[in-house]
Amino acid sequence: MSSAPQLAFLWPLTAGAFTTSHRTAALSRRQAARSVSPARTVQFVMRAQSGSREDKSARKGCIEVEGRIIESLPNATFRVELLNGKVIWAHVSGKIRKNYVRCLVGDRVKVEMSPYDLTKGRITYRLK
Structure with missing residues (x-):
């Protein structure tokens, strides 16, 4: 005890x-x-x-080309004619959507394309 x-x-x-x-x-x-x-x-x-802007905006493996918007489609999608004459579908990137950048028919734009699907792209910059 x-x-x-x-x-x-x-x-x-x-x-x-x-x-x-x-x-x-x-x-x-x-x-x-x-x-x-x-x-x-x-x-x-x-x-x-x-x-440099390329470090932040450009994604790995994307093909960056310039083009001109030829047609506006629903849901912030556009038909873009590239400098080589090819026509692709491109949607607006989040950065452009967030900053309310207006993309109109006839505007020159910079488009990122995936090497896997060369018919679609993403509009990343509206050129002057």
Whole structure:
């Protein structure tokens, strides 16, 4: 019977009182995920110094061509005649839609086309 009070006295110490809590561990994991490696910092700085638009807007593997809008179709879709004479369907990109850029018949536009389907494209820029 004399050993029971000793166990009750030691209980908080043996039940993990000195271990880190799950909240502390989660906080340290979040801080580790937020920390930016030096290589990534250099990448951000180099991109900011270069100031080129192609890094942000051009997608990998897309063919970028110029053309002229010849017909307006429903749902922000247009028929575009490319410089080589080919006619494709093109829809407005999200950047142009977000900024309310008006594309009218006769406007010169820059179109991105996928190498897999050369009959459809995305209007990414309205030229002057």
